[in-house]
Amino acid sequence: MKRLKLGLWICLCLCTTTLVGQNKVKTTAEKVMLFIDGAQVTRTKQVEIPAGTSTLIFTGLSPYMDAQSMQISAKGKLTVTSVNQQYNYTDSASVSQKQQSLQEELKKTEKQQKEQNAELGLINAEYEMLKTNCSVSNKNTATSLTTIKEVNHYYSTQLKTLKSKELAINEKIEELARKQEQLNADLAQLSGKALTPMSEIAVNVNAPATCKATFTLNYYVKNAGWFPSYDVRSSSLSEPISIIYKANIFQNTKEEWKNVELSLSSSNPTTGNIAPKLATYWLDYGLAAPRYSLNQNGNSVSGVVLDGEREPIIGVNVMIPGTTIGTLTDVNGKYSITIPNGQNQLQFSFIGYQSQTRDIQGSVMNVVLQEDVQMLQEVVVVGYGAEAAAPSYKPSTKSIKKAAAIEEEASMALEVEQSQGQMGYEFEIKVPYTIPSDNKPVVAEIGHYELPASYAYQSTPKIDKDAFLIAQVTDWEKLHLLEGEANVYFENTFIGKSIMNITQQNDTLSFSLGRDKRIMIQRTKENEYTSRKFMGSSQTQSIAWKLSVRNTRPEPVTLTLYDQLPVSRNNNITVTAEEISGGRLDEAKGIITWQITLQPGEQRELPLRYKVKYPKGRNLVIE
Numbered sequence: 001m002k003r004l005k006l007g008l009w010i011c012l013c014l015c016t017t018t019l020v021g022q023n024k025v026k027t028t029a030e031k032v033m034l035f036i037d038g039a040q041v042t043r044t045k046q047v048e049i050p051a052g053t054s055t056l057i058f059t060g061l062s063p064y065m066d067a068q069s070m071q072i073s074a075k076g077k078l079t080v081t082s083v084n085q086q087y088n089y090t091d092s093a094s095v096s097q098k099q100q101s102l103q104e105e106l107k108k109t110e111k112q113q114k115e116q117n118a119e120l121g122l123i124n125a126e127y128e129m130l131k132t133n134c135s136v137s138n139k140n141t142a143t144s145l146t147t148i149k150e151v152n153h154y155y156s157t158q159l160k161t162l163k164s165k166e167l168a169i170n171e172k173i174e175e176l177a178r179k180q181e182q183l184n185a186d187l188a189q190l191s192g193k194a195l196t197p198m199s200e201i202a203v204n205v206n207a208p209a210t211c212k213a214t215f216t217l218n219y220y221v222k223n224a225g226w227f228p229s230y231d232v233r234s235s236s237l238s239e240p241i242s243i244i245y246k247a248n249i250f251q252n253t254k255e256e257w258k259n260v261e262l263s264l265s266s267s268n269p270t271t272g273n274i275a276p277k278l279a280t281y282w283l284d285y286g287l288a289a290p291r292y293s294l295n296q297n298g299n300s301v302s303g304v305v306l307d308g309e310r311e312p313i314i315g316v317n318v319m320i321p322g323t324t325i326g327t328l329t330d331v332n333g334k335y336s337i338t339i340p341n342g343q344n345q346l347q348f349s350f351i352g353y354q355s356q357t358r359d360i361q362g363s364v365m366n367v368v369l370q371e372d373v374q375m376l377q378e379v380v381v382v383g384y385g386a387e388a389a390a391p392s393y394k395p396s397t398k399s400i401k402k403a404a405a406i407e408e409e410a411s412m413a414l415e416v417e418q419s420q421g422q423m424g425y426e427f428e429i430k431v432p433y434t435i436p437s438d439n440k441p442v443v444a445e446i447g448h449y450e451l452p453a454s455y456a457y458q459s460t461p462k463i464d465k466d467a468f469l470i471a472q473v474t475d476w477e478k479l480h481l482l483e484g485e486a487n488v489y490f491e492n493t494f495i496g497k498s499i500m501n502i503t504q505q506n507d508t509l510s511f512s513l514g515r516d517k518r519i520m521i522q523r524t525k526e527n528e529y530t531s532r533k534f535m536g537s538s539q540t541q542s543i544a545w546k547l548s549v550r551n552t553r554p555e556p557v558t559l560t561l562y563d564q565l566p567v568s569r570n571n572n573i574t575v576t577a578e579e580i581s582g583g584r585l586d587e588a589k590g591i592i593t594w595q596i597t598l599q600p601g602e603q604r605e606l607p608l609r610y611k612v613k614y615p616k617g618r619n620l621v622i623e
Contacts, residue, residue, distance in 0.1 A: 076213025224251035245447030283566035467519035
């Protein structure tokens with residue numbers, strides 16, 4: 001079936017070449033504006049136009065170009081009568097030539113194998129001849145000792161020579177066998193290769209006389225983009241925060257972007273370092289207290305992405321829809337991504353495969369992508385008349401496609417100018433830039449900031465007894481940060497990955513620097529205060545907890561603790577707080593907040609007691 005498809009594509013290539021064999025124009029990408037998802041490419045070319053009607057074929061454009069976005073302007077004494085997109089399977093001929101070359105090389109290798117096996121046969125024949133003639137003894141004739149030594153030396157020398165030749169031939173045979181195996185594998189892969197057609201733009205023009213005209217092509221293309229990531233560093237609780245802002249730039253458009261004017265636009269792992277949040281504890285008949293699951297991976301999801309033959313796929317885009325958070329699968333098809341609070345989906349996409357959006361069901365998600373066999377269709381685009389200036393294309397803001405780099409990446413610090421554009425933040429890179437079409441991210445530093453920060457701890461021991469260090473930075477809006485993953489370093493130690501959560505910030509930027517085991521927290525039930533009493537037609541249940549906190553760090557720390565009371569939504573059920581140890585109670589949500597400062601070595605206990613009154617004879621689930 002694959003050979004049939006290959007033959008069909010070759011025929012299409014030949015037919016296309018026959019139809020569009022007019023004046024072909026090759027252009028180069030000059031400017032690229034990279035969005036979070038996709039890119040806008042600008043090309044210009046001066047062309048000699050003959051008098052009368054003629055057709056220009058602008059070749060070598062991406063097959064992933066959005067034809068509806070194509071804008072063409074022409075400056076010269078001519079009229080553009082029509083603009084159409086078409087496809088050319090330009091690589092079909094090269095594939096056929098490559099197959100022929102591999103087949104010829106395979107025949108040559110097989111011939112060399114036969115020759116080496118023949119040589120080995122001659123060696124074996126010489127061995128047998130030496131074995132037959134190696135005896136110099138004769139029953140009727142005495143042989144001198146000198147003669148025996150000479151004969152033995154001769155045969156020994158011959159055997160060594162033959163053995164050396166045999167070893168060399170066997171090594172050559174093994175080498176040829178490996179080469180034959182590789183050639184067969186290359187042929188098998190090439191035979192099943194789905195050819196990617198390159199886009200072409202056919203522009204029909206009419207000129208009253210021979211002239212020169214400058215054409216500008218402007219279009220949006222998929223399979224390219226960038227995503228932000230950060231290195232967040234702090235040496236101690238008294239030092240400022242260092243934020244290194246990085247752009248992960250990638251493209252797999254099949255185009256060559258060499259020394260282009262590049263700009264970036266915002267107009268679109270393994271430990272749990274995100275502090276948990278409490279849900280409202282609603283209290284009513286038939287309702288259970290909210291349950292919180294805590295796994296050792298925290299807010300991280302990892303897994304492997306495979307194809308239909310259960311082989312790993314390298315470079316799959318794994319993204320959180322509606323955010324700029326994403327990553328790529330590595331050489332083993334594996335990925336790991338940190339999930340912000342409130343997000344519950346992941347999207348998986350890769351060129352040539354059907355995209356999938358999956359609900360997050362746990363900390364491990366393995367995905368199988370199916371090939372996308374839908375054929376590309378020719379799309380007619382709008383043409384612009386002579387001297388007409390094409391309106392700039394403004395694609396809608398979309399969510400991020402991918403994130404963290406696979407094993408090969410380049411990193412460099414760039415001279416960057418930041419500005420506020422109509423579609424979001426823009427970063428103009430001041431040096432010509434080359435991005436290969438291989439889907440491998442090039443990591444470029446686009447900002448480095450030292451910011452004063454305040455540090456505080458927070459903990460919700462009902463869910464997780466660890467204390468999370470939170471850094472707070474003000475006056476951060478001018479940095480043009482985007483939501484993304486951050487590698488966190490504290491006290492010169494890699495803590496793990498967290499989220500630079502920009503969308504939920506106000507004038508203060510807060511993010512987690514991870515867990516600190518030196519803040520010790522316990523939440524235990526006080527059974528001596530827990531009781532149930534009956535009085536008249538009602539019953540009252542008393543519940544008591546004790547929160548114990550201790551600071552084992554060498555400096556004072558500020559700690560915010562969270563716990564909760566149940567909230568009644570039934571008039572026959574009343575909840576009364578008896579002891580909240582100076583905490584602040586949000587009566588609507590039932591959340592209690594304590595803000596305390598602990599000196600080095602200080603330990604403090606915070607009793608939490610409340611009672612619930614409800615009718616006798618009714619069952620009420622209370623923790």
